Amino acid sequence: MQGGLTVSVHTQGTSSIVTIAGEIDVDSAAAVRDRLFECVERGSVRLVIDCSELDFCDSTGLNAFLAARLRAQAAGGAVHLVGVQPAVARVFEITGAVQGFTFHETLAEAVGE
Structure with a gap:
């Protein structure tokens, strides 16, 4: 991935658990979106995105999450978001995007549904 961003994916049943660490910005958002799309294309209709190590997400990163949500819904x-840090949560809040996602405090909570 780009710069200090890492994305790891593992599958659990029909879910993909995607762990994102670092920063999503204009240089890395397309790669994140593509990884999320790949999960859906492989049959994982439930995306659990662990954001507990995601330090920054700009509007292009938000758009990657929104596009993945549309792909999963189709x-x-x-899409379930886990451990969203305050700086990242702010992007979702000020744009009104919080309503399109399910938020969880812990990965165990998100996976246990």
């Missing part, structure tokens, strides 16, 4: 699934 396949009958959803």
Whole structure:
């Protein structure tokens, strides 16, 4: 991935657990979006995105999450966000995007649904 950004994916049933660490910005957002799309294309309609190590997300990163949500919903699934830090949560809040996602405090909570 770009710069200090890492994205790891593992599958659990029909869910993909995607762990993102670092910063999503204009240089890395497309790569994040593509990884999320790949999960849906492989049959994971439930995306669980662990954001507990995501330090920054600009509007292009938000757009990557929104695009992944649309792709998952079209396949009958959803996107769940875990451990969203205050700086990242602010981007979702000021744009009104919080309403399109399910937020969880812990990964165990998100996966246990």
